[in-house]
Amino acid sequence: MAKSKIVIATNPFRDDEQKFSLNIIKALKDDGHLPVLVTVFDDTNKDNVMFDLEDAAKDASLIISVGGDGTFLHVARRVFSLNIPVLGVNMGTKGFLASLEGNEIEYIRLAAKGEYRISRRMLIDYSIIRSSLIINSATAINDVVIKSDISCIGMSIFSDDAKITHFSGDGVIVATPTGSTAYSMSAGGPLVEPEASNLIVTPICAHAMANTSFVLSPQREIIVLPERLNGRRAFLSVDGQEGISLNQGDRIVINKSEQELLMADMGIRSFYTTVFRKLSH
Structure with missing residues (x-):
């Protein structure tokens, strides 16, 4: 399998010490991919090599947003013109745009392999x-x-x-x-x-x-x-x-x-299931 460049755009205020993002990176490397870590909402360069989001997204096959819906919007606004699918992982509260939860890393691995449906958003x-x-x-x-x-x-x-x-x-x-x-x-x-x-x-x-x-x-x-x-x-x-x-x-x-936004849909929950679950709490 050809190596895929996957960008992980993480919100450090949601992903404490980037622990979840680093776990994603390890899993994707184990699967033979080329993960690149980008921090949004924070200019701090810790022990990891950080890249500008637009530069990192060049030639990427998938962008993974780690945070809440605000993080997803921030990331998507900067990359939608590149026509690269964006997958959201919810580390926040409601999470209508970030469709995966933090305990669903196996779906992230499937997405990195291209096993998702493109959801086209107006x-x-x-x-x-x-x-x-x-x-x-x-x-x-x-x-x-x-x-x-x-x-x-x-x-x-x-x-x-x-x-x-x-x-x-x-x-x-x-x-x-x-x-x-x-x-x-x-x-x-x-x-x-x-x-x-x-x-x-x-x-x-x-x-x-x-x-x-x-x-x-x-x-x-x-x-x-x-x-x-x-x-x-x-x-x-x-x-x-x-x-x-x-x-x-x-x-x-x-x-x-x-233009349109391309979102990676893993197909594990319908829009109605998500709405019912998010709005009943």
Whole structure:
């Protein structure tokens, strides 16, 4: 069997002293693979040789994220454009994205051999348009959130050229199906199968009857107009990252991305089993 380069991207705040990751490395070496260890959220170079994630991922056949869903998002955001499958190992709490648990190392060994199914996940692109100029744009795995800091603001939301809702509230979440189990769910949004292709629009603490989610076709273009910002602060945040300040008159355009995230699915638990187990505790 040809040796496969496998990147282990570990969160040292979840994987104490990298004990679990080092066990993975030993098992993969025993199986004839070439494991490379990368530490995320920490610049400390201990006794192990560390590599930059993007450099380490070159020519890799699989990337293993060790941590929680936050770790998985951090890793996936940096490598999805490389079209290398990402496998999540949960060392955190909920773990909707990190599908394996820390006691399932045998499945990691199978994944390193290529014994997994590719789960293709839809992504979304956004642009902030200010005075006819794009001032910021990026791609989201889970969601794009437009939100005030503490004040109630207005929101007008369009699907293509049709206004679908207008409300006063804290903001709005535009999520992918993968992100439907994250902030969108906490705000009352629907659960959507993660391999579906939909745009999910969920108001945050909207007044009156406007507190209704919309599940839209991936062909739609969503336009969000934050209103009544004079003297109020509002921000756009992508996948829980630091917010970008918005101004009155800004226009946020959101579309299905041409890129996608490849996830390694071991097929040991269905989406519904995972949701039931995670949400019943």
